[in-house]
Amino acid sequence: MLTEEAQHIFEVHVEEISEWKQRPHKHNFFELVYVDQGKGHQCINQHEFAFQAGNVFLLPPLDCHSFKIKETCRFYFIRFTDHYFINHDKLADYSDWFDQMAYILANYNKVPGDIISTDRDRTFIIQTIKSIHQEYLTGDKYSDSIIAGAMASVLNVLARSIEGHYVQQANEVDNRFGEILRYINTNLKNKKVLRIPVLADKFGISATYFSEYFKKQAGMSLGEYITKSKLKLVESKILHSDLSLKEIAYQLDFTDSSHLSKTFKSSYGMTIKEFKNGGSRCYA
16 A cells, blocks of 8 residues: 655645545645535544535544545645644644544544534635635745734634534533543643543542542543553654654653553553554555
């Protein structure tokens, strides 16, 4: 299975397709896909999702995907690597955004589907994608900064939609639990606020009962959940960034890269190198 590589760190294409002639493939870039017209089925990692005009998908690197076209489609494809944002002086906060998104992406991207939660957000994203395309074609001295700002806005709206979906699922079990998970996952680098007395006080739960409450809702202890959440961040950073293991270990408060490696292997049953080389499996 070959991995399709972006020739540039940022590309915009509009394509009309009546038949998907490529075999299922992977790529080394993020891909934002807007369906302007047509319908069919999107395939991601052996899952299928019926799509139609107006749908928007965010595909992280290394996911295996293809489209089964039922009616001729016009797609907007925006392809970019993390370097597009990391290297852009006016978007220095991309690294923070990526940290916030990494855990959500690691869980969400396993199942295909449209990720927009409201009509307002959908209208904004579609209009912005079309504006990005026009600016990409214009290509004057202002275009790069305009596109970068527009892309940051789109990605933040997507982040809000994905997180909202994730929190809503957890809230179906208990109306506080989703917010507790949101708080934990956005504060993984700050262990001081993840202590039981702090969490219990913040969410109005008895400190003596909090451990029992959390394990009942999550099916694991708070410590186990925090470790699992950190390892989900490690997954995304390994697959979608150029950070060294030493840098990742430091960011996520592991003792050192050796501690991170041992924890990863104990949880996943494979080394970090084996995981990175394996990526996401892709089937014809």
